[in-house]
Amino acid sequence: MRINPITAKPNYYHTAAITKAKGEVTAEGRKDLTVLNHLNLTCNQAMINFKGTTDISRMLIKQIPLEDKLASLFQNFKLGDMILIGKNMHECAKEMYKNAGLIKNAIKRGFFIPDENLGGSLGFIKNSIGDTEVINLNDFEIPLITNNKTYPLKAHESFYVVQDDILSINGNLLKIKDEPKTDMSMYRKNFSKAFDFEKEANHNIEKINKKTISQLMQASRKSTTPVTFAQVGGLHKLKNSLKKDIIYPIRYPEAYEGMELNHGFILYGPPGTGKTHIARALANEAGANFISLNGLDMESKWVGESEANWRNLFEEAKENQPTIIFVDEFDAVARKRDNRDVYGDKVVNQILTLMTDIDNENADVYVVAATNNFKALDSAITRSGRFGKHYEVTPPDKEGLREIFKINTRNRKVDENVNIDKMLDKLADAKATGADMRHIVNEAHNNGFVRAGIFEKMENGTLTGQDVSGFKIAQEDFDKALDDFLKDKKDTARKPIGFIRNQAS
Numbered sequence: 001m002r003i004n005p006i007t008a009k010p011n012y013y014h015t016a017a018i019t020k021a022k023g024e025v026t027a028e029g030r031k032d033l034t035v036l037n038h039l040n041l042t043c044n045q046a047m048i049n050f051k052g053t054t055d056i057s058r059m060l061i062k063q064i065p066l067e068d069k070l071a072s073l074f075q076n077f078k079l080g081d082m083i084l085i086g087k088n089m090h091e092c093a094k095e096m097y098k099n100a101g102l103i104k105n106a107i108k109r110g111f112f113i114p115d116e117n118l119g120g121s122l123g124f125i126k127n128s129i130g131d132t133e134v135i136n137l138n139d140f141e142i143p144l145i146t147n148n149k150t151y152p153l154k155a156h157e158s159f160y161v162v163q164d165d166i167l168s169i170n171g172n173l174l175k176i177k178d179e180p181k182t183d184m185s186m187y188r189k190n191f192s193k194a195f196d197f198e199k200e201a202n203h204n205i206e207k208i209n210k211k212t213i214s215q216l217m218q219a220s221r222k223s224t225t226p227v228t229f230a231q232v233g234g235l236h237k238l239k240n241s242l243k244k245d246i247i248y249p250i251r252y253p254e255a256y257e258g259m260e261l262n263h264g265f266i267l268y269g270p271p272g273t274g275k276t277h278i279a280r281a282l283a284n285e286a287g288a289n290f291i292s293l294n295g296l297d298m299e300s301k302w303v304g305e306s307e308a309n310w311r312n313l314f315e316e317a318k319e320n321q322p323t324i325i326f327v328d329e330f331d332a333v334a335r336k337r338d339n340r341d342v343y344g345d346k347v348v349n350q351i352l353t354l355m356t357d358i359d360n361e362n363a364d365v366y367v368v369a370a371t372n373n374f375k376a377l378d379s380a381i382t383r384s385g386r387f388g389k390h391y392e393v394t395p396p397d398k399e400g401l402r403e404i405f406k407i408n409t410r411n412r413k414v415d416e417n418v419n420i421d422k423m424l425d426k427l428a429d430a431k432a433t434g435a436d437m438r439h440i441v442n443e444a445h446n447n448g449f450v451r452a453g454i455f456e457k458m459e460n461g462t463l464t465g466q467d468v469s470g471f472k473i474a475q476e477d478f479d480k481a482l483d484d485f486l487k488d489k490k491d492t493a494r495k496p497i498g499f500i501r502n503q504a505s
Contacts, residue, residue, distance in 0.1 A: 061191050066115050068180035069191050070124075073111055075179055079126045080108035080201070086121035086137070087114065089193065095137035096123050102135055102158045104128060106205055110195040119170030131160040132176075134167065143168040226284040232277055233407050233434060234400025238267075238391050242282050245389060246366050250286045250322045253364075263358045264367050264387035266330065268374035272435030273393040275370040279326040282368065288322040295332035298347075306333075307350040314354045314365070322364040330369035331376040348378050355386045398428040401437055408441040413472040423482055430489060443481035448473045 066085070073083055082103070086092040089112045103125055120142070123135035135158045136142050142153045145166040153159050153167075161167075165176040188194075229239050245265065249256045267275040276292070283290035291313070298309045317323040327333075333347055358365050369387060371377065381387055396404060401424050427437065449455050452471055457463040 061187070064184070064187075064191060066113070066118065067175045067177055068182075068184065069113050070174070071177040071180040072184045072188055073113070073192060074132065074177070075185070077124075077126055077132065079105055079128065079130075080198075081111070081126055082107050082109070083111045083113065083124040084121070084137075085113045085115055085118060085124075087116050087118070089114065092121045092123070092137065095121055096135070099123070099135055099137065099156050099158075102133075102156075106201040108196075108198040108201045110197065112193045112195075113191060114193075117172060118174070119172050122167070122169070122174075125158075127160070132162075133158045133160050138169070227277065227281045228284050229278075229281050231407055232274060232281050233402075233404030233437075234396035235274060235278060235393065238278065238393065241389075241391065242278070243285075246282060246324065246368075247286045250288055250364060250366075260359075261362070262389050263363070263365060264355050264389070265369070266374070266377070266382065266387045266390045267368060267370045267393050268390065269372070269393035270395065270433065271372055272433035273395055274434045275393050276326065276328060277434070278393075279324070279368050279370070283324045283326075286322065286324065288324045288366075289317070289320040290324050290326070291317060292326045293328070295327055295329045295334070298333060306347050310347065310350050310354060314358070317365045318358075318361075318363050323366070325365065325367045327367065327369045330371045331373045334369070334378055334381045335376050336378045348381065352380055352386055395431045395433050398424050401427050401432065404434045404437045405441070408438050409473075412441070412445060415472045415474045418473070418475045418478060423478055426482060426486070430486060432485075436485065440478070440481045440485055443484065444473050444477040447477040447480050451477060 070083070070085065077083070082096070084092040084096060092112065105128060120140075121137040123137050125133050125135065127133050134144075134153070136153045136155055139155050141155060144151045144153045144159060144161070145168065146162070146164075151159075161176045163176060163178050167174045167176070184191075232239065242265075245262055249261055267279070269275065279292070280290065293313075298306055298313070313325065317325055334351060335348075355367065357363075358367075367387070374382075374390070382390065402420070405420065405424070427440075430436075432440075448471065451474070452467070454463065454467055454471065457467060
């Protein structure tokens, strides 16, 4: 078959570039046009010979300034795009993977510009409000120069950039431009690699959205009654104190004008005494936004991210006032400073600063922290002005246990012959908590199902509505649950092997 010769036609972009450049007399401008002319010719020649980009064209591509290559990609840069610049694409991608938390949208397209002279790696994204952000993928700080002022861009941090901003990487300057000196759209594939993830990203977005909508459907089908003080057995003194310290100031702010309020509270005591339960009830009683987290949730292995997490938390709380923040296992992050754990000390200092800011601003934000180890907390945390009010949450007395028993059996049928007082006496002697009572009631219910053969009927498929409607938890069901609990409590209280009594004590 005969192949007709291919004639290299004038290129529109090349012609436009020459037209645009008319009148430029600088050596730099002439150099740019010379590079593009050679590039155009070599690319056309390569197309004719079906051999791809030649060594000459690759050499000429390298002469195009990095800022122009980047600016060329910026011309079509949109939300969902990501640009990586560095010596090695794999290493750049690995560093961006570590910083994926800085990207708040799905990545649909990726671009990589190889550059051996930059002296580091950079990532660029478009955020949701249309700003271009640069991500420092290096382990060192990068100066950002804007309007003749220099700002430090710390390692693994992001910041928005605009036209004429300059990034300095190991002495190499990269100027941010919205467009290159000449149109280079036809050469983008020669100086950058493009990857299309849109189909996969859209599929994942659809899955996430369906999961969210499913949760809404479930929430609309089954609404739960919010926990209030009425569902908290015992702890009357603590409930009254929290009303005066938090609920009333939120409900009746006019009565507290000019007063210096406490914004930090610490609940301390053994596990299972209801610290988390009463915090949830507190937020519902006050009608406040409630944020609940474990102290370790805020920790990060990346230097500086833990402090940023706390700042973001308090910022969210202030944006949604009134807010009650509940922090469980507070000793995990607010432990005593010893100048050895530098990063841990910085977190404590950050929390102190944030609490001081709330006090100074008189924000409608209250932080309730819970711990099983009050003595481990830093003294600056527990002093007045930060977390100045401390409440010990102890195991309930007999009457408190009675209230908790009623709360946990309000939707269950209990045989009228059950000796509740005898059971409560044993639990009070054992210093049982509210969580222990809930466990015993649940176990007694299961014991009753075994006794009545309900589990067996479930297995055989012979269970009827009459079997369930006529079921009651009997004395023997509670006795077995109580005996098992006391036995487990005794076993866990045994001293470990090798224990030696201190003769001096």
